[in-house]
Amino acid sequence: MQAFERELLTLLPRLRRFARALARDAADADDLIQAALERALRAQAQWTPGTRLDSWMMRIVRNCWIDEIRSRVRRARTFVPEEEGALVGADTHRDIERKVEMNDVDRAMNHLSSDQREVIALVLVEGLAYREAAELLDIPIGTLTSRLTRGRQALAQMLEAA
Amino acid sequence: MRIDDDLLMALADGELDALTRARVERAVAEDPALEARLKVQRRLRARLADHYAPVAQEDVPERLRAMLETNVVSFAPARRARPMWQNFAALAATLVIGLALGRTLTTPGPIGVERGTMVAQGALADALETQLASAQAPDAATRIGVTFNRADGRPCRTFDSAAVSGLACRGGDGWQLMMTAAGSGRARGEFRQAGSAGPLVLQAAQEAMAGAPLDAAAERRARDSGWQRSETSR
Numbered sequence A: 001m002q003a004f005e006r007e008l009l010t011l012l013p014r015l016r017r018f019a020r021a022l023a024r025d026a027a028d029a030d031d032l033i034q035a036a037l038e039r040a041l042r043a044q045a046q047w048t049p050g051t052r053l054d055s056w057m058m059r060i061v062r063n064c065w066i067d068e069i070r071s072r073v074r075r076a077r078t079f080v081p082e083e084e085g086a087l088v089g090a091d092t093h094r095d096i097e098r099k100v101e102m103n104d105v106d107r108a109m110n111h112l113s114s115d116q117r118e119v120i121a122l123v124l125v126e127g128l129a130y131r132e133a134a135e136l137l138d139i140p141i142g143t144l145t146s147r148l149t150r151g152r153q154a155l156a157q158m159l160e161a162a
Numbered sequence B: 001m002r003i004d005d006d007l008l009m010a011l012a013d014g015e016l017d018a019l020t021r022a023r024v025e026r027a028v029a030e031d032p033a034l035e036a037r038l039k040v041q042r043r044l045r046a047r048l049a050d051h052y053a054p055v056a057q058e059d060v061p062e063r064l065r066a067m068l069e070t071n072v073v074s075f076a077p078a079r080r081a082r083p084m085w086q087n088f089a090a091l092a093a094t095l096v097i098g099l100a101l102g103r104t105l106t107t108p109g110p111i112g113v114e115r116g117t118m119v120a121q122g123a124l125a126d127a128l129e130t131q132l133a134s135a136q137a138p139d140a141a142t143r144i145g146v147t148f149n150r151a152d153g154r155p156c157r158t159f160d161s162a163a164v165s166g167l168a169c170r171g172g173d174g175w176q177l178m179m180t181a182a183g184s185g186r187a188r189g190e191f192r193q194a195g196s197a198g199p200l201v202l203q204a205a206q207e208a209m210a211g212a213p214l215d216a217a218a219e220r221r222a223r224d225s226g227w228q229r230s231e232t233s234r
Helices: A003-022 A026-042 A053-101 A104-110 A114-125 A130-137 A141-161 B005-012 B018-030 B032-057 B062-069 B084-103 B122-130 B199-208 B216-224
Strands: B111-114 B117-120 B142-149 B155-161 B164-171 B174-182
Touching: A003 A026, A003 A053, A003 A114, A003 B032, A003 B062, A003 B199, A026 A053, A026 B062, A053 A114, A053 A130, A104 A141, A104 B032, A114 A130, A114 A141, A114 B032, A130 A141, A141 B005, A141 B032, B005 B018, B005 B032, B018 B032, B111 B174, B117 B122, B122 B142, B122 B155, B122 B174, B142 B199, B155 B199, B164 B199, B174 B199
Parallel strands: none
Antiparallel strands: B111 B117, B117 B174, B142 B155, B155 B164, B164 B174
16 A cells, blocks of 8 residues: 555545535445545545645545535436336335434534535534635635534524424 | 624634634623523534544444555555565666666766765756755656655655656765656556656655655755754654
């Protein structure tokens, strides 16, 4: 194993935690990590040694997740009308399993928009400073704090009520 | 001073400067309603951290580990019976003979031999001496990879160019080549991932490294101080 892979290996626990906060459940989160690792190994040349691999990698995880959401939306638009009946039956079982496993925090996170969820994941789960999170997402710091505020208010409302 | 939720959140996140923090904390101490709102924010932060923390303690699934563990270039040794340095010395010796023979009659190549040691010369020596990995032109003839200190405090750097890649450590008044391998110009697309300094070089660097690689600021300091031996070898 080369230094690059070795360092990625030590980052995996943290990356999985970040992915869990972004994605819906553990299975989705690990699929996301797999896609992100594939992308990272292909793009290895674009990483500058000596710079932070964790930020570089978190950005890739986040971009893979955005791609995944987009393709889900596309799939839903394309297939749902004609296959609606079949899908409803097939999905119910998995949905019920999911709900049993999920606790209040998972459920509350799932109610957030993906914009809000990613800032919550970076700042509250991963502990990044506002500036670091804004840089990673390529957004102004004001945008970051307003998403953070709205996401937090929504979470607090759901969790304090529960 | 009016205290809104943004300020309370920034306080809970540790994002306020000392002066603002003192003000907000004073206001909170005087107002139970504010204190209750701050508690909501602190509780939320703790609850999220607590909920996701166990994920980082879980065993990483085998399929993910395997992606990294099997992404090994085909000639990297799986197990090392003897120290890597001995292998490198043999490899390096064959290469330097070829380079010396091919180059000395025409223009000076990137590698020379001084008092029985392989040293960088010409453009390679210049790049090792002056170029910063954090600020190099994309089309630079020599690319500096990672810079680090060896256990004996000598600064070392990996490099890659079309003809030759390797690991050099500062010693005496120049850069001694600890190992060399074919450069990316030749081996690209065969066994190596484009742009990487090569698995043998990275492995040699990993073996020799004491502590973490230098970051951009430390790299600049080391260069500006003339690549002095670092005193705190870990």
